[in-house]
Each structure stands twice: as structure tokens, then as C-alpha cells.
Amino acid sequence: xxxxxxxxxxxxxxxGGIDSAANMISMAFSLAxxxxxxxxxFHSNIKGRHSYIHFRIxxxxxxxxxxxxDIMVALDPDTLFEHMFDVAKGSKxxxxxxxxxxxLKNARMITSDTMGRIQDELAEKNLSFDVKGVLDYFKSTGIxxxxxxxxxxxxxxxxxxxxxxxxxxxGAGTTLALLGLDEEHADxxxxxxxxxxxxxxxxxIKVIRAAYDYVEKSPLKVATLPTYPAIPRMLLTGNxxxxxxxxxxxxxxQTYYPITPASDESTLLESHEDMxxxxxxxxxxxxxxxxxxxxxxxxxxxxMANGAALTGxxxxxxxxxxxxxxxxxxxxxxxxxxxxxxxxxxxxGGPSTGLPTRNGQADLLFxxxxxxxxxxxxxxxxxxxEECIYDGMKSLNYAQRYQMPVIHLIDxxxxxxxxxxxxxxxxxxxxxxxxxxxxxxxxxxxSLDTENGISPYGVFGKDIFWMTxxxxxxxxxxxxxxxxRDKMMEKRMQKLVTADREIPLEDKAVLYGDENADITYVTWxxxxxxxxxTISELKKQGISANLLYLRMFEPFPAEYVAKVLKNxxxxxxxxxNMTGQAxxxxxxxxxxxxxxxxxxxxxxxxxxxxxxxxxxNIMEKKTALEVLQEGS
Amino acid sequence: xxKGVEDKGKYNFRNNITIDWCPGCGDFGIVSAVTQALxxxxxxxxxxxxxxxxxCSGKTPHYLNIAGVHTLHGRAIPYAVGVKLSNPNLNVxxxxxxxxxxxxxxxxxxxxxxxxxxxxxxxxxxxxxxLTKGQAAPTLPLGEKVKSLARPNIMGKINPITxxxxxxxxxxxxxxxxxxxxxxxxxxxxxxxxxxxxxxxLQPCPTYNDVNTLDWYRQRVYKLEDDKSWDPVVNKKEEDxxxxxxxxxxxxxxxxxxxxxxxxxxxxxPSYTNRLAGIVPEYLKYPPALQEVADKDxxxxxxxxxxxxxKDVE
Numbered sequence: 033x034x035x036x037x038x039x040x041x042x043x044x045x046x047x048g049g050i051d052s053a054a055n056m057i058s059m060a061f062s063l064a065x066x067x068x069x070x071x072x073x074f075h076s077n078i079k080g081r082h083s084y085i086h087f088r089i090x091x092x093x094x095x096x097x098x099x100x101x102d103i104m105v106a107l108d109p110d111t112l113f114e115h116m117f118d119v120a121k122g123s124k125x126x127x128x129x130x131x132x133x134x135x136l137k138n139a140r141m142i143t144s145d146t147m148g149r150i151q152d153e154l155a156e157k158n159l160s161f162d163v164k165g166v167l168d169y170f171k172s173t174g175i176x177x178x179x180x181x182x183x184x185x186x187x188x189x190x191x192x193x194x195x196x197x198x199x200x201x202x203g204a205g206t207t208l209a210l211l212g213l214d215e216e217h218a219d220x221x222x223x224x225x226x227x228x229x230x231x232x233x234x235x236x237i238k239v240i241r242a243a244y245d246y247v248e249k250s251p252l253k254v255a256t257l258p259t260y261p262a263i264p265r266m267l268l269t270g271n272x273x274x275x276x277x278x279x280x281x282x283x284x285x286q287t288y289y290p291i292t293p294a295s296d297e298s299t300l301l302e303s304h305e306d307m308x309x310x311x312x313x314x315x316x317x318x319x320x321x322x323x324x325x326x327x328x329x330x331x332x333x334x335x336m337a338n339g340a341a342l343t344g345x346x347x348x349x350x351x352x353x354x355x356x357x358x359x360x361x362x363x364x365x366x367x368x369x370x371x372x373x374x375x376x377x378x379x380x381g382g383p384s385t386g387l388p389t390r391n392g393q394a395d396l397l398f399x400x401x402x403x404x405x406x407x408x409x410x411x412x413x414x415x416x417x418e419e420c421i422y423d424g425m426k427s428l429n430y431a432q433r434y435q436m437p438v439i440h441l442i443d444x445x446x447x448x449x450x451x452x453x454x455x456x457x458x459x460x461x462x463x464x465x466x467x468x469x470x471x472x473x474x475x476x477x478x479s480l481d482t483e484n485g486i487s488p489y490g491v492f493g494k495d496i497f498w499m500t501x502x503x504x505x506x507x508x509x510x511x512x513x514x515x516x517r518d519k520m521m522e523k524r525m526q527k528l529v530t531a532d533r534e535i536p537l538e539d540k541a542v543l544y545g546d547e548n549a550d551i552t553y554v555t556w557x558x559x560x561x562x563x564x565x566t567i568s569e570l571k572k573q574g575i576s577a578n579l580l581y582l583r584m585f586e587p588f589p590a591e592y593v594a595k596v597l598k599n600x601x602x603x604x605x606x607x608x609n610m611t612g613q614a615x616x617x618x619x620x621x622x623x624x625x626x627x628x629x630x631x632x633x634x635x636x637x638x639x640x641x642x643x644x645x646x647x648x649n650i651m652e653k654k655t656a657l658e659v660l661q662e663g664s
Numbered sequence: 665x666x667k668g669v670e671d672k673g674k675y676n677f678r679n680n681i682t683i684d685w686c687p688g689c690g691d692f693g694i695v696s697a698v699t700q701a702l703x704x705x706x707x708x709x710x711x712x713x714x715x716x717x718x719x720c721s722g723k724t725p726h727y728l729n730i731a732g733v734h735t736l737h738g739r740a741i742p743y744a745v746g747v748k749l750s751n752p753n754l755n756v757x758x759x760x761x762x763x764x765x766x767x768x769x770x771x772x773x774x775x776x777x778x779x780x781x782x783x784x785x786x787x788x789x790x791x792x793x794x795l796t797k798g799q800a801a802p803t804l805p806l807g808e809k810v811k812s813l814a815r816p817n818i819m820g821k822i823n824p825i826t827x828x829x830x831x832x833x834x835x836x837x838x839x840x841x842x843x844x845x846x847x848x849x850x851x852x853x854x855x856x857x858x859x860x861x862x863x864x865x866l867q868p869c870p871t872y873n874d875v876n877t878l879d880w881y882r883q884r885v886y887k888l889e890d891d892k893s894w895d896p897v898v899n900k901k902e903e904d905x906x907x908x909x910x911x912x913x914x915x916x917x918x919x920x921x922x923x924x925x926x927x928x929x930x931x932x933x934p935s936y937t938n939r940l941a942g943i944v945p946e947y948l949k950y951p952p953a954l955q956e957v958a959d960k961d962x963x964x965x966x967x968x969x970x971x972x973x974x975k976d977v978e
Contacts, residue, residue, distance in 0.1 A: 062977050227974065264978040266969065276972055280964040282957030285750050304971050305944050313965035316956045321944035323749055323952055328775030332742040335735065339715070339746020342733065343953035347750065365736055425964070452977065456968045463958035492713050492731045493751055493953065500726070500734035509681060509726050510734070 036066070036091055036257060038211060039098055042203065043084035043115060044107030045141070046077050049200030052225050053107070054085040054450070056204045058267060060221030061089050062452050064213055065260025069094040070450040071637050072269075073663070076292070076388040081141045082110045084664070085450075086637075091260060093452070095416075095561035098640040099662055103210065105203045109134040110142055112166045113150050114664045121174035126206055127163075128199070129179035136161040146664075178252060180206055180243075189242040190235045201236045205243030212257040215244045266453045270446035270558075271296040273417045273453065274376055277424020278348055279307060279322065280456075282463050283374075285340040285347035287325045287333040292388050293447045294350045294378040298324055310458060330355035334362030338371045342499070344466070344491035346428050348374035353382045353395055360403045363437045367407025369499045369508075370478070370487070370524065372431035372466060373438070376424075379557075380444045381635040390635025391444040393557050394609040397616065399439045400586055406521070408528045410434065411586040412539075413441040415560030417451045419583070422461050426539065429464040433534075434527045435489060443608060445637040446558040469495055476506040480519055485526030532587035540589035543596055545578030551647065552600035554626060556582040556614050559606050559638055566643050575651075582614055590621040597624050604628045604650055608638065629657045636663025675709055677702045679729040685720055688878070690790060690841030690867020695727055697839075697847035698757070698786070702730075705852055712755040715744040717764035719795045721788040724759040738769030741776050744783040751953035752937040755855055758785040762803040763793045766822050770802075777831025780859040781936040784851070785833075787824055787862060790869035791876055798872030812872040824864040825915035825927055829908065834859035834930040836911070840885045841867035842878065843924065850926060859935045866922070881922070888914070888925030898930040 042057070044050050051072075058068045069088045075081035086101070088094040100120035106112045106127040113136060119125060136142075136150065151161055157172075159165035170177050182202055186195040201222065208218045222236045247253055268276070275297045278286070288298035302324040313319055323340075327333040333349045340347040351359060356377050366373045379395045381387025399411045410430050414423045420442065427440045469475060469488035477497035479487040490497045498508035503520060505511045545567045553563050560581050567577045580596050597603060597618070605615040605626045610633045615626040630646045632638050639662055646658035677699035685691045702712060714725035718737035725732025735743045740760045748756045758765075765773050765787050776783065791804040798812025802822045809816040828836045835857040839847040847865060854861035866885070868878045888894045896911050898904045911928035941947045959965055969976050 059977065224977070262977075264976065266972065266975045267977055268975055272972065272975060276968050279971065280966045280968055282964070284952035284955055284957065285746070287746075300972075308967045308970035308973075309965050310967045312959040312963065316959065316965060318950045318954055318956050319965060320946035320950040320955055323940060323944070323947070325745075325749065327742070328771050331739060332745075332772055332775060335739040335742035336746040336749075339733075339743035340750035340952065342713075342743075342747055343751040343754070345750040345952040346957060347746070347952075361736055362739065365739075369733075421968075458966075458968065459963050461964075462962040463964060464962075465958075490731075491953070492747055493710060493754055496709060496729065496731050498726055498732045498734070501736060502734070510723070 036089065038089040038103070039101040040087040040089065040207065041084055041101040041104045041115060041118060042087070042107070042207070043082060043105070043111030044200065044203070045079070045110070046074055046081050046083045047079035048107055050083050050085060050107070053200040053204040056201065056221040056225035057087065057207065058450060059224040060208055060213060060217045062265060062267065063220045063262050064217040064257070065262045066091055067093040067452050068450065069097065071097060071445060072448040072450070073636065074389050082114050084111065084115070096565040096640045097637065103207055105207050106131070107199050107203050109163055110139050112163060113139060113142060114146065116150065116153065116166060116169065118664065119170065119175050124176040124178055124210065125170055126178045126180060126203065126210065128182040130183060131163045132179065134163040178210070180246065185242045185246055186239060189238045192235045198236065198239045201239045202243055205240040206247060209244045209247035210252055210254065212254045214256060214259065215240065217259070218244070263454060266456070268417055268451060268453050269296070270417065270420050270442055270449055272300060273420035274414070274424045274442060275300045276456070277421035278374070278376070278428060279304070280421070280458065281425030281428040281461065282346040283322065283348055283428060285323050285337065285345045287327050287336045287349045288351065289327050289330045289333050289355055291352045291355045293380055293444045294352045294355070294376070296447070297350045297376065330358040331362065334359040334375065335365070337373050338362060338366050341371045341373050342492050346432065348376060348428065350376040350378065352378045352380050354385060356395065356398070363409065364403030364405060364407060365501050366437040367403065367409050367524070368501050370435040371437070372435050374427045374431050374440060375437060376427070376440045376442065378442050378444060378447050381633070387635040389444070391608055391637055392633070392635065393443050393607050394613065394633070396441065396585065396613040399441060400617065402439065406525070408434070408436045408524050409586060410436060410438045410531060410584070411441065412438065412584050413556050413582065414446065415557050415581065416446070417449070417453050420446065421456060425461040429461070430531065432466040433464050434531050435466065435486060436527060441557065443557045445608070449558065477508045478504060478506045478520065478523070480506055480523055482523065484530040485523050486530065487523070528587050535584070537589060537592055540584040541592055542581045542583065543578060544581060546576055547578070548599070549576040549578040551575065551577035551602045551604060551651070552597065553577060553579045553604050553606055554582070554614060554618070555579065555606040557608070559608070562638055562640060562643065563606060565640055566647070569640065569644060570647070585617055588617065588621045593618055594622040594624060597622070602628065602651065604630055604647065606630045606638070606643065608632050627656055630660065631657070632660035634661055634663060675703070675729070677709065677729050678727065681726050683727055684723070686871045688868065688870035689720070690865070690869070691720055691724065691788060693841035693844050693847065693867065694786065694788065694865055695724060697844045697851055698728065700844065700848040701851035701855065704848065705855065707755070711753065712757065713747055714757050714759060715740045715747065716759040717761065717769060719761045719764055719793065721759050721761040721764065738764055738772065740764065741769060741772035741783065741785065745776065745779065745781045748781050748783050749937065749940070751951050752782065752948060753951070756783045758783050760785065760787060762787060762789045762791065762801040762824070766802040766824060766827070773827070774831045776860055777828065777833045779936045780832060780834055780933055782858060782860055784854045784861045785863065786851070787864045788867060789824060789864050790867050790873055792869050792872045794869050794872055808875060810872060811874040823915060824862065826912060828862035829912055829915070829928055833862045834933045835861035836928045837861070837926040838864040838866065838915070838924045840881055840924050841865050842882065843885070846887060846924065853926065857929060858931070859933055866924070884920060884922045885924050886921055888923050888927070894925070896926050896928050898932055901932050904930060904932065
């Protein structure tokens with residue numbers, strides 16, 4: 033029997049219950065023993081504009097998404113237009129039969145640029161500018177179009193508010209029925225999705241029944257999907273996983289200013305300030321909870337986090353590109369005065385306000401070069417849920433150990449990826465404390481009596497010492513003495529050498545796949561799991577490939593990266609930016625010049641199919657630069 | 665340092681670092697008043713922290729024998745709030761200039777009024793940016809020409825007292841750098857007040873401000889408390905409207921007579937730290953700075969599944 037591999041897209045208006053539908057579908061499948069992997073795409077808008085979730089459902093844990101999807105569910109007519117090209121022969125399109133008379137010119141929420149592209153396509157094929165035209169396009173391509181009478185089915189079964197309140201449940205229910213998932217799991221999905229609103233569970237379950245009944249009585253019914261024992265897991269996004277990791281890593285003070293796609297981390301933490309403890313904490317009296325502060329701006333957020341660190345608190349902030357730009361000066365201060373602070377940096381499409389709700393990896397060089405002057409900082413990056421959790425813990429450890437700002441890069445794709453995480457190992461990462469000061473009299477906060485550059489850490493409330501962003505002496509007072517300046521610069525920068533020496537290679541760079549391969553991909557961030565999948569796909573086709581995956585950019589594992597790349601044949605750099613920033617970093621640190629690129633900067637996540645296709649084009653020497661364009 | 669001094673009242677809050685302010689600078693008076701207040705309160709030097717911004721005022725923490733942070737231009741308040749909220753047992757003093765707090769840091773000045781986290785802001789007001797050679801500060805009146813300006817000031821001035829009151833500070837006062845006794849008393853009162861405080865200190869800049877000189881101030885200032893009926897303290901919510909109104913109107917007086925003293929003190933507004941204690945019950949007892957985050961073997965004590973139970977699928 034072929035392994036279940038369902039690719040699914042659910043689209044509808046923002047604020048139209050897409051999240052509930054997604055939650056319900058995810059839960060139904062996970063309770064049936066499946067794994068799901070989904071990415072949420074949305075506009076910078078509260079209500080009305082098009083949003084969607086792109087899913088993959090497998091028994092094994094999926095690592096990537098692909099187009100075309102097997103089923104597309106349209107909760108509004110816009111979805112049919114926006115995703116015209118995301119379906120192909122053999123796909124099913126489910127939509128509300130009421131859309132049949134919808135004209136494209138009434139789709140006011142589709143931006144004029146997108147509208148123009150759709151009209152051009154329809155015109156070229158001599159099709160009308162309406163739903164009928166799109167449906168004709170689907171039919172001519174060999175796509176099954178399935179019209180469901182949404183209002184009729186809902187009005188016949190529930191009498192609780194307007195019918196459109198249930199569109200999302202009906203869409204999700206129809207999808208599950210069409211896929212052959214048993215109804216009991218669909219009901220469980222409803223119970224989970226509406227856990228906080230038990231009153232609406234009953235009527236939504238009636239809608240599920242209606243959907244299943246409709247499909248059963250139609251010629252659409254398919255074979256029942258197998259179910260598997262479901263193991264306990266957590267349904268996490270990258271935002272959730274990072275929040276969880278930071279909390280486990282001892283975070284007790286977080287600041288933020290609202291910004292997409294970072295604030296979900298902080299608001300989640302805000303709702304869990306009174307955290308729950310493990311049994312090993314039973315004997316620990318001094319435990320309480322977390323403080324999350326919504327600040328007046330990002331200048332305040334970084335500097336308040338710096339301030340909290342001065343009392344010995346493990347503190348952090350989270351932001352995205354525009355906020356990070358404002359934080360640069362505060363990060364420089366933390367570098368100069370040796371403050372342990374973590375900045376979780378969720379990258380989105382830039383520059384400026386850019387694409388506020390879309391993906392980007394264009395801030396790597398900015399993170400490496402944050403702030404004026406030369407000061408030590410660490411730059412790390414995560415690529416999947418587990419890394420978000422454990423890097424969240426490690427980021428705080430690094431900050432404490434090396435007394436410097438740690439910038440933790442995560443991209444929007446990963447922040448908004450939904451994934452089922454099977455287990456969280458509370459003993460995987462030990463909590464590292466700062467180098468505690470034992471001499472409270474005549475304390476030298478910036479003692480030069482250190483080989484590794486790490487001076488004893490002082491804590492307000494226990495130690496008297498001074499701090500200044502000016503160059504300073506061992507006590508922390510301002511100095512402009514030329515010799516002291518040299519010593520302090522060297523002491524601070526020495527800490528990066530120490531970090532490089534102490535941190536194991538697997539936290540800096542990892543080679544996935546065979547050591548000797550025809551193709552070596554280089555990437556970082558959310559493309560990690562996608563490229564691991566790509567390697568397996570290529571292997572099935574008889575092509576050997578491996579992946580040099582980068583996790584730490586400062587300190588940079590130059591020697592190892594050079595060793596791997598010198599043994600490689602065809603090197604392809606894969607990034608979600610226009611200029612190949614990681615490749616530039618590699619060239620800067622190793623002198624190796626990567627010449628082949630697969631890049632994407634339209635703000636959408638990369639998919640398996642487009643990477644495979646581009647790889648072949650590069651292998652056949654058709655091009656050295658592939659710019660990916662998929663995604664609505 | 666002189667830590668470990670048995671009698672806390674004899675601790676020397678001034679250290680041996682050479683002060684490099686100009687002779688006649690009003691900042692000297694502020695240092696004297698701060699150290700007097702701390703000595704008078706028999707403050708444990710470990711329990712107080714000085715946080716400053718940039719400029720002449722920014723150097724103050726270096727001259728005090730307590731933990732001190734000389735931060736970035738405009739950012740003293742966020743640092744101070746970070747210290748205060750992570751360890752509310754500490755008394756946190758903010759020392760900033762008029763440019764620092766009311767221009768580059770104005771957003772934080774207003775934001776802190778809303779928070780009321782309990783930091784005490786001492787605002788050094790000499791109407792000029794001294795360390796960059798005398799440009800107009802946001803407290804210099806429109807049309808005023810001090811000697812360092814090329815032309816009369818083209819911008820209007822901010823009244824620090826009205827701005828502080830409008831922002832929500834629950835303790836608002838004005839002092840004069842040469843009236844050290846009164847300033848010291850106000851600082852003590854502010855430290856004892858639970859919420860956040862703003863103390864505007866009028867002071868001369870003998871090098872760059874030749875208008876608002878020591879004598880200019882001496883001829884004009886008068887103390888609010890000299891009027892025995894002056895009572896700016898709100899202890900019941902229903903007194904607030906009238907006392908806020910009276911204090912606000914009084915603060916508008918400027919020119920031949922300049923009032924100094926406490927304009928407004930409201931003890932009915934809960935501080936941010938008390939608001940937090942309503943969410944995390946043990947917060948005041950075990951604030952972030954005093955919490956243990958790992959067990960004896962160094963492992964986390966946070967239960968990821970119970971904490972994020974809504975994400976658990978079983």
C-alpha cells in the first residue's frame with residue numbers, strides 16, 4: 033500500500049475562521065495517528081484579505097511542502113483565483129456552489145497586481161473573468177471541481193446564527209470526508225479546536241455530520257484512510273517552540289513591542305507568566321513566574337531587557353526587522369558593557385516595512401554587523417521546531433556564559449509553521465549560569481585578570497560596580513587611556529574565541545547526507561528540513577546530494593565549512609534572499625566562492641517541487657541562478 | 665569602597681572619583697542632595713541603584729558609591745525599569761538631563777508615567793545641551809537666546825511638570841539645585857512613595873546658559889510648602905480631580921515667580937509591581953532576580969507540557 037501523503041490547501045478570508053479550520057484538520061489527523069506540517073500565509077490585514085494554510089499530512093513526520101496540492105478548499109471565491117496554479121491534473125477543488133456566479137471584478141480584496149496576472153492568464157486561454165472561467169480552466173486541466181451547497185447544508189442542520197459562521201467547519205469537514213478520515217476523529221478535531229468555547233462544539237459537530245452525510249451520499253466517497261495509534265505530541269509553531277525553549281532555559285524577563293511575526297512569541301509567554309513546574313522543583317522555594325513587559329517601543333524593549341539582566345535575571349526580547357533596526361544601539365551597549373541578553377530575531381520580508389507577514393532571510397548580514405564599532409556578539413539560527421526549543425535554551429546559556437548579546441535568527445516561515453513535536457527532552461540542555469562573583473568587596477566587574485576574556489559577573493543588589501557605554505576601566509568607570517582601551521577591546525573580543533573553542537561543532541554546522549556527494553547544498557533556517565527531503569527525493573532518482581547546514585554565524589565554523597566545501601563538487605547555495613548572504617559570509621570567512629544559487633525573495637516558503645526542478649536546471653548547466661517564484 | 669560599614673548612616677555615598685563638571689554647575693547640588701537623602705534614610709548601599717543617560721548629568725552614577733549604570737542617550741528609564749521590575753526590592757534612581765529625558769527619551773518618559781513601575785526620575789533642567797556646547801534643550805522657551813545659540817530659540821518649550829502629570833506619574837515635584845535641603849527632602853519623599861516619581865531640578869549651566877543664571881533663579885523661586893494650606897497628597901480617589909487640577913494649574917506659573925516643591929502625590933494608583941503581583945502571586949517575594957531557574961543538577965524546572973497544556977495533543 034502506498035504511504036499516505038496528502039497535500040492540502042485551505043484558503044479563505046482573513047478573520048473567516050481559517051485558523052479554526054486548520055486547527056481542526058490538524059487535530060483530526062493527529063488524533064488519527066498522522067503527522068501534519070503546515071505553513072500559514074496571510075496578508076498584513078485584520079479582516080477580509082486572502083489567507084491560507086498549506087498542509088502536508090503523512091504517517092511519518094513530513095519535513096516539507098509541495099505543489100500541486102491534492103485538495104484545495106475554497107472558503108471564498110478569491111481562493112479559486114489566487115491559487116489557480118497551485119492545483120494540477122488529479123487535484124480536487126472543493127468550493128461553495130454559491131460562488132458559481134461570482135465575477136472577478138467583485139473580488140475587491142485581490143490586489144490589482146494579482147488581479148492583472150489572473151486576468152492575463154484567463155484571457156490567454158479565452159476564458160471568462162469569473163468563477164466559471166476559473167472552473168473551466170480547472171476542468172480543462174483535469175482537475176475535479178466539487179461544488180458543495182454550503183448555505184443549504186448548514187441551514188438544514190443548525191439554526192444558531194448566520195450560516196457563514198460555519199463555513200470553515202463545513203469546508204474542513206468536507207475535506208476530511210473526501211479524504212476518507214473517519215468521522216469520529218473529525219469530531220475530536222472540533223472538540224479540540226473549540227476547546228475554549230464548549231458551547232459551539234455541538235453545532236459544529238452537526239455541521240461535520242452534514243458534511244460527511246453529503247459526501248457519503250455523493251459519488252465522491254473514497255476508501256477509508258487507515259488510522260494509527262496516536263502518541264502524545266504538542267502542536268507547535270516556531271513562535272511557540274521558541275517561547276517554550278526560552279522558558280525552559282530560565283527566561284524570567286521578556287520585553288517586546290508588537291510586531292509581526294515576532295509578537296506571537298511574547299503574547300504566548302504573557303499568557304503563561306505563572307508557569308508550571310516539574311517535580312524536580314518541589315524542593316525549590318524561590319520560584320514564581322515570568323515577567324513580560326509590552327514596551328513603548330523597541331528602543332525601550334532592548335534597553336529594558338538589558339536593565340533586567342543587571343540584577344542577574346535571564347532576560348530577552350523578541351522582534352522583527354524594523355524593530356531590530358531600532359535595537360541596534362542597545363545591542364551595541366550590551367556588547368560594550370558585557371550584558372547577557374538574548375534578541376530573538378524573527379526575519380520577515382524587507383527592506384523597510386517590506387512584506388510584513390511574509391518570509392525573508394535577508395537580515396543575516398545585518399545581524400552580523402549590528403551596531404557601530406567592534407564588539408562581540410553571537411549570531412545563531414534555527415531551522416526546525418526542535419532547534420527552536422533547544423536553541424531557545426542555549427541562546428540564554430550562551431548569553432550568560434559569554435556575557436554578550438546573542439542574536440537568535442528565525443524566519444517567518446518557521447515562525448508560522450505548524451508541526452507536531454513528539455517529545456520534549458527536559459534534560460537535553462543543562463542550564464549554564466554566569467561566572468559568579470565571589471568577591472563582593474572591591475569588586476572589579478571588568479577584571480582583566482582573565483585568560484578567556486570572561487570577568488566575574490556582578491549583580492545589582494549584591495555588588496557595587498559601575499557600567500558605561502564609554503570605554504571603561506576594570507571598575508567600570510570612564511577612561512580614555514590608550515593602553516586600557518587596547519586591553520579592554522582585546523578582553524571583550526577574546527570571549528568570541530572562547531565561545532568558538534567551547535561550543536561543539538554540531539551546534540555550529542552539520543553535514544546531512546553522505547560525505548561524498550555530487551551535489552552539496554548550503555543553507556540555513558527553515559530550508560533545513562526541505563533540503564533533507566530534497567536529498568531523499570534525489571536519492572530515489574539516483575542522484576547523490578548532501579547538505580551543509582549552518583547554525584552559527586558568529587563565531588563562524590570557518591575551518592569545518594572550508595573542509596566540507598573543498599571536498600564538494602557542485603555547490604548550491606539555497607536561501608530566502610536576493611543576494612545569497614550566507615554564501616557571502618562563507619566567502620568572507622573561508623575565501624570559497626559559491627557560484628550556484630537557488631534563491632527566493634517573493635516572501636513565500638520554498639517547496640520541494642521547485643527546489644528539485646531548479647536543482648536539475650543547475651545540474652544541466654542551464655543556469656547558475658534559479659529564482660523561485662511559487663506561492664500565492 | 666566602604667561596604668560593611670556597621671552604621672549604615674555613616675556610609676559615604678560619594679566615592680573618590682574626580683568630578684569634572686564646570687565650577688558653579690548645578691549638578692553638584694544634586695549630588696549633595698542625593699547623598700544626603702540616602703544617608704538620612706540610612707539606606708543600605710546594596711539596595712539602591714543609579715541609572716543615567718548621556719551628557720553631563722549622565723556622569724552622576726560614577727560619582728556615587730552605589731551600583732551605577734551610565735546608559736545610552738535617552739534610554740535611562742528603560743534600563744531603570746528593567747532593574748526595578750526584575751528586582752522590585754531595589755530603589756532605582758534615574759538621573760537624566762532635560763534633553764535626555766524630554767527630547768531623545770521623551771517616549772520613555774511618557775511610557776513610564778503609564779507604567780508607574782516605581783523608579784524615581786531626577787530631571788536635570790538647565791535648558792541647554794551642555795556637553796555638546798550649548799544647543800537649545802526642550803525646556804528652553806521660544807525666542808530665548810542664550811549665549812551659545814546662533815539665533816533665538818525657534819522652538820517652544822515643554823513644561824516637565826505638566827508633561828509628567830499628564831503622563832500619569834504619581835509623584836511630581838520641582839526643586840532648585842541650590843536649595844539642597846528641600847531637594848534632599850523631596851528625594852526622600854519620592855523614594856518612600858511607591859509609584860514612579862519625577863523631580864524636576866532647576867539648575868544653572870554657568871558655561872552656556874547666561875539667561876537662567878543662579879541669581880536669576882534665586883530671585884524667582886519660592887517654596888510651595890511655605891503656604892501652609894498647600895496639600896498636594898491624594899490619599900482617596902475622590903480627592904484626585906481637585907488636587908490634580910490645583911497642582912497642574914500651579915505648575916503653569918513661570919516668570920517672576922517660580923514655584924518649587926511637591927505639586928502632586930497620588931497614593932491611590934497601584935504601582936506596576938503590585939499589578940504584576942496580581943498575576944504572578946509570588947512575584948514580590950521571588951521576583952525574577954531572586955528565582956532559581958535550575959535544579960541542583962542544572963536541569964530546567966519548567967514543565968513544558970503542563971505550562972503549555974493547550975498545545976498538548978493526547
